[in-house]
Amino acid sequence: MNWVLPSKGCSHIEQTIKSMCGQTTQKIDKETTNIMDYYTELKFKNEILSVAYGLGYNGTSSGSSCQGECPKHGSDSGKCLVIWPGIQGWHCYHCDAKGDVINLVEHYKSCDHATARNYLADRVKMPHLGQSKMSAEELKQLKEDQAEKDLVFNMLTRAVEWFHAQLDNFPDIQDHLTGHYKFSKDIIKELQIGFAPPDLNHPDNTSDLANHLLRIPEFKGKLLLTGLFNFNDPSGPYYNYFKGRIIFPFWKDGKVVDLIGRATTITPQDKYECYTDKEGNIKWKNS
Ligand SMILES: [Zn+2]
Numbered sequence: 002m003n004w005v006l007p008s009k010g011c012s013h014i015e016q017t018i019k020s021m022c023g024q025t026t027q028k029i030d031k032e033t034t035n036i037m038d039y040y041t042e043l044k045f046k047n048e049i050l051s052v053a054y055g056l057g058y059n060g061t062s063s064g065s066s067c068q069g070e071c072p073k074h075g076s077d078s079g080k081c082l083v084i085w086p087g088i089q090g091w092h093c094y095h096c097d098a099k100g101d102v103i104n105l106v107e108h109y110k111s112c113d114h115a116t117a118r119n120y121l122a123d124r125v126k127m128p129h130l131g132q133s134k135m136s137a138e139e140l141k142q143l144k145e146d147q148a149e150k151d152l153v154f155n156m157l158t159r160a161v162e163w164f165h166a167q168l169d170n171f172p173d174i175q176d177h178l179t180g181h182y183k184f185s186k187d188i189i190k191e192l193q194i195g196f197a198p199p200d201l202n203h204p205d206n207t208s209d210l211a212n213h214l215l216r217i218p219e220f221k222g223k224l225l226l227t228g229l230f231n232f233n234d235p236s237g238p239y240y241n242y243f244k245g246r247i248i249f250p251f252w253k254d255g256k257v258v259d260l261i262g263r264a265t266t267i268t269p270q271d272k273y274e275c276y277t278d279k280e281g282n283i284k285w286k287n288s
Contacts, residue, residue: 036143039130043118044254046125049089049102055124056109060084064187071095072109085191090255101254149226156220156227157250157257163213164195164248171196174247174265192250193257199245199267211239244269 050067053060060069060082068080071093081095084105092099098108106117119129131140168175168189174196178184184194198209211230214220224230230239246262 043121044102047102047121050084050086052102053084053105088252152223153226154256154258156214159214160210160229161193161195161250161257163210164197165193167196167198195248197243197246197248199269207238208241210241
């Protein structure tokens with residue numbers, strides 16, 4: 002088998018993310034950096050497992066994860082809330098709540114984002130965010146930029162869950178991941194490695210992934226920000242960018258921030274009509 006890294010697929014997504022981060026940084030430079038630094042420092046100082054235990058989590062270690070009870074409901078196994086210290090993320094397989102350490106505090110304390118953030122700040126003796134000299138306009142812009150970035154990460158995370166679920170239909174790809182790549186089944190599940198179906202039988206099909214994501218109201222009109230779709234018209238319909246490729250996600254703070262696709266022997270060699278460049282501008286392939 003010939004497995005190659007498709008440079009276009011990789012850099013495309015990477016550039017989408019980078020250009021978004023780049024735009025954010027240019028717009029409000031120093032204050033943005035300050036707030037990013039604030040979140041980075043806050044999360045760095047609040048290691049997720051120690052925060053969880055402080056909130057009453059009772060998980061026990063199992064491989065690279067911890068398994069314990071969810072505070073929201075009873076459980077027969079007592080193992081539904083899983084925390085991965087390696088990626089500083091968590092997921093309850095019963096109620097499907099998930100995210101980073103801030104989301105974990107929100108989950109345990111049934112509070113909003115700012116309350117959870119302040120709880121973590123108090124815990125490590127950091128000042129609360131907002132106690133700075135930022136103007137109201139800068140703060141508003143910053144929150145909007147952060148919200149858009151969070152939205153893209155949420156869309157990528159949902160997409161990666163979908164790619165992972167597709168593996169069930171492709172036992173040969175599963176065998177290749179365990180045989181060739183030597184990934185254990187636990188790692189494949191933990192990292193949510195997945196597969197983009199080749200769409201060989203129906204090359205003109207619109208994207209099942211797009212249809213899946215569009216069931217989530219907040220994603221409507223935003224799918225192109227992910228770089229996961231091709232299109233003739235920006236308003237749709239959308240076609241899958243990745244076809245017949247293994248999908249490797251990159252995780253940060255419990256969310257997918259980037260992903261790459263590796264070609265397989267069943268990767269179709271078709272052309273797409275449009276794509277977004279690193280500035281987010283729409284380009285036509287033949288122009
Ligand atoms: Zn739960």
